[in-house]
Amino acid sequence: NKVTVSVIKADVGGLCGHTLAPDELLETCEGVLEEAVDEIILDYYVTRCGDDIDLIMTHRLGCDNEKVHGLAWKAFEEATKVAKELKLYGAGQDLLSDSFSGNVRGMGPGCAEMEFVERKSEPIVVFCCDKTDPTAFNYPLFKMFADPFNTAGLVFDPSMISGFRFEVHDVVGHKKVFLETPEEMYMLLALIGDYEKYAIKRIYRRKDNEIAAVVSTEKLNYIAGEYVGKDDPVAIVRAQSGFPAVGEVLEPFANPHFVPGWMRGSHWGPLMPVGEEDATPTRFDGPARIIALGFQICDGMLIGPNDLFADKGFDKAREKALEMADIIRRMGPFQPHRLPATMMEYTTVPKVLEALKDRFVPLEGLELIEEGGVKREDRRDVE
Numbered sequence: 001n002k003v004t005v006s007v008i009k010a011d012v013g014g015l016c017g018h019t020l021a022p023d024e025l026l027e028t029c030e031g032v033l034e035e036a037v038d039e040i041i042l043d044y045y046v047t048r049c050g051d052d053i054d055l056i057m058t059h060r061l062g063c064d065n066e067k068v069h070g071l072a073w074k075a076f077e078e079a080t081k082v083a084k085e086l087k088l089y090g091a092g093q094d095l096l097s098d099s100f101s102g103n104v105r106g107m108g109p110g111c112a113e114m115e116f117v118e119r120k121s122e123p124i125v126v127f128c129c130d131k132t133d134p135t136a137f138n139y140p141l142f143k144m145f146a147d148p149f150n151t152a153g154l155v156f157d158p159s160m161i162s163g164f165r166f167e168v169h170d171v172v173g174h175k176k177v178f179l180e181t182p183e184e185m186y187m188l189l190a191l192i193g194d195y196e197k198y199a200i201k202r203i204y205r206r207k208d209n210e211i212a213a214v215v216s217t218e219k220l221n222y223i224a225g226e227y228v229g230k231d232d233p234v235a236i237v238r239a240q241s242g243f244p245a246v247g248e249v250l251e252p253f254a255n256p257h258f259v260p261g262w263m264r265g266s267h268w269g270p271l272m273p274v275g276e277e278d279a280t281p282t283r284f285d286g287p288a289r290i291i292a293l294g295f296q297i298c299d300g301m302l303i304g305p306n307d308l309f310a311d312k313g314f315d316k317a318r319e320k321a322l323e324m325a326d327i328i329r330r331m332g333p334f335q336p337h338r339l340p341a342t343m344m345e346y347t348t349v350p351k352v353l354e355a356l357k358d359r360f361v362p363l364e365g366l367e368l369i370e371e372g373g374v375k376r377e378d379r380r381d382v383e
């Protein structure tokens with residue numbers, strides 16, 4: 001008997017600015033989901049990371065089910081009504097359409113779903129982020145599923161020794177490719193180290209093609225050639241017996257990495273692992289946060305959560321993230337704090353260029369360099 005875990009998220013308003021989805025919004029979502037228990041879903045848990053609301057649901061209807069997606073959409077619509085009444089900031093921010101048309105994909109909310117046969121014991125970890133985008137998972141998922149220095153199970157668990165298959169999306173070209181580790185590890189890194197273009201969408205265990213991980217990548221997309229912004233992402237990872245142990249799933253976050261996002265979705269900054277209570281980004285609207293909720297699935301019900309990053313074992317990671325934040329903040333509007341132009345969510349640079357267009361004049365003396373100067377290739381030959 002298969003169970004589906006669906007994590008659907010949206011930002012429908014912040015208190016204040018982009019900092020927090022208040023309790024009123026979470027309670028509204030809970031009210032909508034509660035009514036659907038036994039009708040559509042088996043169980044649910046509603047949480048938040050910053051200004052993003054995360055609906056964690058279990059059911060028997062499979063991925064991309066219209067009823068489940070419609071339910072999430074309804075919860076976000078009801079919460080948007082409350083957000084508008086309270087004049088919260090960015091009320092309805094992630095509901096890009098006025099009406100629901102069968103699937104939340106492409107309509108604003110982010111979505112990570114997986115269907116599987118429940119094991120004798122089924123531990124899962126649900127990650128929810130704010131102030132970053134889906135590529136924030138490229139680095140930690142690589143470590144979890146392909147780095148034996150992170151995941152001892154890759155070496156010691158016979159079910160993992162044959163490795164994992166990574167489904168990588170080219171979010172610019174709207175294409176996907178499957179790469180298998182360990183053999184194709186370097187080619188995988190060649191792609192996923194590039195956050196402008198490639199995001200890990202799913203990971204499968206090669207031994208039996210079991211689904212191991214899935215990430216929401218919805219809005220990290222170009223619609224009609226235009227970058228439409230970041231999607232504060234969510235992910236689901238299965239753990240133990242043939243998958244990385246819970247501690248191996250969490251270990252990549254013990255040494256914080258830099259992710260795109262933060263202020264105005266336009267800066268590099270550290271991803272700070274925190275407990276639910278501390279998923280409240282405010283400094284320069286950040287730094288970006290990630291929470292990790294551990295559940296045991298029991299006959300389709302969600303037992304838990306265990307608020308995994310609340311553990312003191314991650315105190316030092318938080319300290320390090322804050323040090324990294326101080327260091328990179330010093331750069332202000334200069335790279336490498338500022339994202340490259342193609343990755344910025346908000347930018348006035350095109351307007352600045354427009355305003356200055358008549359004031360740009362040709363560089364003098366360039367002809368001399370072009371005619372008489374030593375060309376790059378020639379110089380290399382000389383060396």
Ligand code: 13P
Nearest residue numbers: 152240244245246247248
């Ligand atoms: P316990 O001995 O606490 O059950 O832990 C076993 C284990 O595999 C930890 O990763």
Ligand code: 13P
Nearest residue numbers: 018131262263264265285
């Ligand atoms: P969100 O993506 O969390 O709404 O943040 C946007 C922003 O501009 C933060 O400064």
Ligand code: MG
Nearest residue numbers: 011018051090
């Ligand atoms: Mg917001």
Ligand code: MG
Nearest residue numbers: 051052130232
């Ligand atoms: Mg957000």
Ligand code: MG
Nearest residue numbers: 131230232265
């Ligand atoms: Mg965002």
